[in-house]
Amino acid sequence: MAIANCDDKNAKALQFIEDMTQNTDSVQKRVLAEILSQNAKTEYLKRFELNAATDRDTFKSKVPVVSYDDLKHDIQRIANGDRSPILCAHPISEFLTSSGTSAGERKLMPTIRQEMDRRQLLYSLLMPVMNQYVPDLDKGKALLFLFIKAETKTPSGLVARPVLTSLYKSDQFKNRPYDPFNVYTSPDEAILCPDSFQSMYTQMLCGLIMRHQVLRVGAVFASGLLRAIRFLQLNWAELAHDISTGTLNPKISDLAIKQRMTQILTPNPELADFIVKECSGENWDRIITRIWPNTKYLDVIVTGAMAQYIPTLDYYSGGLPKACTMYASSECYFGLNLNPICTPSDVSYTIMPNMGYFEFLPHEEDLSSSSSSSTLSRDSLDLADLELGKSYELIVTTYSGLCRYRVGDILQVTGFHNTAPHFSFVRRKNVLLSIDSDKTDEAELQNAVENASVLLREFKTSVAEYTSFADTKSIPGHYVIYWEHLSLFFL
Structure with missing residues (x-):
């Protein structure tokens, strides 16, 4: 990475990546020691009689590899109000709901407040990396369709919600400092609106108003961006009317949005006529670059099951690059793509060794026939010991209290950055027809x-x-x- 060509902030971020990946094994040892020291007196670790040991050999020989079903009872105790240090020494602040299920139920992943800072650190690395491949991203804005989803409360009163909803509703997001590389067309009031129609309508409206400032268009997943395009197909006439008259659609009743839009929406008949011209015809080929002509790339995940949407995205965008920037889950944030402007088939992620402690089971040597049974294993491999071309199942130990947890992702080593391996996402384990x-x-x-x-x-x-x-x-x-x-x- 061309650190010398960056400003001070970006250079510092890129140097951090270099430091972490040049010292992968030592960072992993330190992370495991920190986690075990922090949680040494938890009920869970006491069961395995580590006796304050923080080394890898003792940890692997005494603590079993587990799945969600093995932890479900302990997690339910926390959800029901048990405040004792069961899994983590720090208080559990909320549950992150996994997209996976266990016996037809959502998985509840415990997390702590300190984990939000760790996630924010990973987010802060994304644009410095991207700026190495796409220059001048600080000269405009991003049209990213971001949404919160429904949340519930457990009997203890702790909230349970998707990981991105947790992020967008966090103080770190709402009070984020100004960053010219991360300016959105969507106001926070629209992102945080729980009504999906009002949120989408407002975000699309703002994106149209600021169309010449947009340098990247996206959503978290490819399917989300296609939903936004479909929304434009169905609602362009009302959006154009609002832009022409400078008035907001009466369907938008959210008071925070209405107040914010008084500062953004002014009559612009010329822009409205342009939108009518582009959207009223049958041909939607390259609609993204026709409406947002300065778009440099699409910011979407197109790996795994999202790969099915690539041809349609190419149609709407004229084949713009599709950047998959980050690898994360409700269990843990893992790493980032150090070559984000690559073809979707070449997407690989570099796990950052400071995010948690990571182990890998050779995929051909599955530990058990049942993914729900716990197993002792000293044969797992560490992050610095993996082989090019081999596939592995990912196991994670987190600061929030997950120990040797089987995430369920199968990854293949595609290369290395310094001593840290690059991984392509192969598939979810045990997702099959039979x-x-x-x-x-x-x-x-x-x-x-x-x-x-x-x-x-x-x-x-x-x-x-x-x-x-x-x-x-x-x-x-x-x-x-x-x-x-x-x-x-x-x-």
């Missing part, structure tokens, strides 16, 4: 859909969504795949 002895995993299903969808191109359509199930009512059994088609010409 009939008798035949098993089809997520990656194989995705490949099948991609190959078959090639046949749709001559009909000017693509796969917008798909789902599947194993039909065993007939003999022989077979897989049924449902496709939702998206016409590349909006009618």
Whole structure:
């Protein structure tokens, strides 16, 4: 990375990445020692009689590798109001809800307030890396469609919500210092509005008003950006009316949004006419670059199951680069993509060794036939000991109290930055269809859909969504795949 060509702030961020990745093993030793020292008196670690040991060998020989089901009872005790240090010495501040499920229920991942600062540190590294590949990102704004989702409270009163909702509602986000590389067209009032229609409408409206300032367009996932484009297809006439008259759609009733928009919305008939001209026709090819002509790239995740949306994104954007910048989950924030402007098939992430303690199980040597049974293992590999081309299952130990937790992601080593490996995301473990002895995993299903969808191109359509199930009512059994088609010409 060209640290010498950066301003002081970006140079400091890039140097931090270099320091962490040049000393991967020593950082990992320090992180594990900190976690074990912090949580030595917790009920969970006391069960395994570590006797204040903080070394890796003792930790691996005494503490088992576990899944969510192994921790579910302890997590439920915390959710029900037990304030004793069960998993973590620091008080649990909230639960982050995982997209995965256990026995049909959401997984509740405990977290602590201090973890938010660690996540913010990782976020602060993203734009310094991106600026090495896309210059002058401080000269405009980002149109990112960001939303909060519903949250609940556990019997103890602790909130349970998705990790991004936690981020957007945090003091760190709401009181973030000005950063010219991270200026959004969407006002916080719109991002924090719980009504999805009002939030999307306002964010799209602001994005249209500031269209010449937009340098990157995106959402967290590719599917989210396509939902935004579909929203524009359905609501462009009302949006254009608001811009023409300088008045806000009466469907927007959120008081915070209404007050904020009085500072942004003014009559602009010329812009309104442009939007009508671009959106009223049938051809939506390159609509992103037609409306936001200065867009340099799309900021979206297109790995894993999101890969199905790449052809449609290419249609709407004219093939703009798609930057997958970060690898994170509700259990832990892991790392970042040090080469963000690459083709989607080449996306790899570098796990930052300061984010948690990471172990890896060779994928071919699964610890057990059941992902819900705990297992002792000293045979896991450390972050600095992995081999190029090999696949591994990720295990994490966090400051928030997860110890040797099986995240469920299968990763493949694609290279190294200093001593830190790059990983491509292969698939989620145990996500598959099965009939008798035949098993089809997520990656194989995705490949099948991609190959078959090639046949749709001559009909000017693509796969917008798909789902599947194993039909065993007939003999022989077979897989049924449902496709939702998206016409590349909006009618």
